[in-house]
Amino acid sequence: NAGVTQTPKFQVLKTGQSMTLQCAQDMNHEYMSWYRQDPGMGLRLIHYSVGAGITDQGEVPNGYNVSRSTTEDFPLRLLLAAPSQTSVYFCASSYSGRPTGELFFGEGSRLTVL
């Protein structure tokens, strides 16, 4: 049972480059989200989706794009990477967006922008 799978686990970019962080879940979860984790700031929500074709912004959406063409996949795109985007990124999913549902997390992706 794979759960939530993120790739790559590590990535180094130069300023101005673009990349996509992949996220896939095999639990048939409707809700998927992306967080970034920075020291002393906990996890901050970037974007989320409540189903295929539906996405919305979280707390810190600037510089990131998402799309949700299937239930399983929720990629996060960095179009013009900046050093401020150096962080650990987590993808998470849950059965729904209801308040009773805990999030299931991927293992995280550590991104460094030089």
Place this chain on the structure above:
Amino acid sequence: AQKITQTQPGMFVQEKEAVTLDCTYDTSDPSYGLFWYKQPSSGEMIFLIYQGSYDQQNATEGRYSLNFQKARKSANLVISASQLGDSAMYFCAMREGGNNDMRFGAGTRLTVKP
């Protein structure tokens, strides 16, 4: 506005003793869920315990219990009989009924001393 507040950046506890990690929250939504996650040094996010806003009793899961004081808007995590493996970052989080996202506090780093 910060919805989840964890005021203890770091805590120390002696092995086999109990420890309380503080969490306060802010919401006007009558329906919400409160969650605690553990993040060991390996980086993964581990779900520990959940408390619903309508639950009459405090949640318990093994050595973890949640001291839920609704009027004070606090949801403290109590770990009994601490073990060395409990050393980790602990995050409090909330999910509101009117929103689809989960918001996290800044976290508390717990160190268990032998």
